[in-house]
Amino acid sequence: MKINGTAYRSLWRPTDDNRSIRIFDQTRFPWEVEILALRDENAVAHAIRSMQVRGAPLIGAVAAYGLIFAIQKDASDDALKAAADMLVETRPTAINLRWAIERMVKHLLTLPVEERVAAGYAEADALCDEDVAVNEAIGRHGLELIRQAWKAKGEQGTVNVLTHCNAGWIATVDWGTALAPIYMAHDEGIPVHVWVDETRPRNQGSLLTAFELGSHGVAHTVIADNAGGHYMQAGKVDLVIVGTDRVTAQGDVANKIGTYLKALAAHDNNVPFWVALPSSTIDWRVRDGVKEIPIEERSAEEVLYVTGIDDTNTPSRVRVAPPASTGANPAFDVTPARLVTGLITERGCCDASEEGLRSLFPLDSTTV
Numbered sequence: 001m002k003i004n005g006t007a008y009r010s011l012w013r014p015t016d017d018n019r020s021i022r023i024f025d026q027t028r029f030p031w032e033v034e035i036l037a038l039r040d041e042n043a044v045a046h047a048i049r050s051m052q053v054r055g056a057p058l059i060g061a062v063a064a065y066g067l068i069f070a071i072q073k074d075a076s077d078d079a080l081k082a083a084a085d086m087l088v089e090t091r092p093t094a095i096n097l098r099w100a101i102e103r104m105v106k107h108l109l110t111l112p113v114e115e116r117v118a119a120g121y122a123e124a125d126a127l128c129d130e131d132v133a134v135n136e137a138i139g140r141h142g143l144e145l146i147r148q149a150w151k152a153k154g155e156q157g158t159v160n161v162l163t164h165c166n167a168g169w170i171a172t173v174d175w176g177t178a179l180a181p182i183y184m185a186h187d188e189g190i191p192v193h194v195w196v197d198e199t200r201p202r203n204q205g206s207l208l209t210a211f212e213l214g215s216h217g218v219a220h221t222v223i224a225d226n227a228g229g230h231y232m233q234a235g236k237v238d239l240v241i242v243g244t245d246r247v248t249a250q251g252d253v254a255n256k257i258g259t260y261l262k263a264l265a266a267h268d269n270n271v272p273f274w275v276a277l278p279s280s281t282i283d284w285r286v287r288d289g290v291k292e293i294p295i296e297e298r299s300a301e302e303v304l305y306v307t308g309i310d311d312t313n314t315p316s317r318v319r320v321a322p323p324a325s326t327g328a329n330p331a332f333d334v335t336p337a338r339l340v341t342g343l344i345t346e347r348g349c350c351d352a353s354e355e356g357l358r359s360l361f362p363l364d365s366t367t368v
């Protein structure tokens with residue numbers, strides 16, 4: 001996707017320094033577009049923990065390169081496994097991280113030690129290319145839903161989509177998941193408008209999704225997290241599309257904190273609530289998302305402070321709670337499958353249920 005007319009992926013390997021990767025420092029968007037070079041596993045771990053890179057598919061892809069940086073020093077089985085454990089622990093909820101690391105380790109353990117680094121780069125590059133292709137396919141399937149919404153309105157007015165957090169191209173290697181159908185609808189001339197939840201506490205909606213949509217020319221309005229229910233009651237939301245960090249075998253969905261409340265409001269107002277995901281986000285090992293998905297607890301500082309720019313365009317951080325108040329910061333919540341209209345995957349759309357997922361992914365689900 002493009003920034004100021006130049007096409008980028010969210011992660012790439014420069015040809016003149018191809019034992020490193022480049023990422024955008026997402027803690028600087030949208031005020032600054034800063035590119036960071038990462039060339040060792042500790043820098044990768046820091047980038048994931050501090051959310052310089054974020055979004056379930058992207059952290060998996062970045063971690064895959066982190067593993068290679070580690071085995072450049074020692075490619076033994078023990079070193080490989082130790083680096084894998086360290087990287088998997090950087091963020092607990094997004095299953096794509098574990099998926100990417102397990103894929104890399106499984107492949108590399110079959111190879112002689114001296115071949116592992118070169119093979120690792122090839123595998124991580126392939127993983128990135130697949131992510132782009134998968135997200136494009138998700139976009140095509142989700143586009144059909146927006147086309148249907150447009151037809152249902154008699155091709156009059158605007159299709160209003162509400163989204164939460166950022167599941168766009170900067171959360172993946174390219175395209176994004178929830179935003180891919182929106183970009184495609186916009187590109188084919190459907191007048192689409194997006195209600196962008198600000199997504200406290202880190203404001204991925206107002207900072208990242210609004211930046212992405214604006215860069216692509218998609219009409220959007222940033223709203224307070226609490227406003228979605230109101231717009232649904234007023235008939236101003238045609239469908240909700242969100243991304244996810246983990247979908248269980250029975251179709252429960254973990255996503256950014258606040259997603260569950262949007263699903264409840266959508267259910268109460270008969271607004272379709274769709275979740276877009278690559279199959280790497282399905283965790284076939286767990287069923288009950290509320291009981292079994294680990295929810296990342298982040299620093300309370302993210303709740304007690306907000307960061308933005310002041311009237312002189314200077315980035316600044318201000319406290320928004322009394323000095324003595326404490327905070328709590330669960331980063332994700334779980335939306336039960338019964339509140340999800342359906343899942344948009346690279347193989348098409350399905351019910352948020354085991355039957356639905358198995359109808360699209362029969363082999364994957366029988367391998368565990």
Ligand SMILES: CSC[C@@H](O)[C@@H](O)C(=O)COP(=O)(O)O
Pocket residue numbers: 054055056057094164165166167168171172176177178204242243244245255256331
């Ligand atoms: C395609 S990204 C899907 C999810 O990872 C996204 O919706 C989300 O919740 C991101 O959370 P973040 O904490 O910003 O990494």
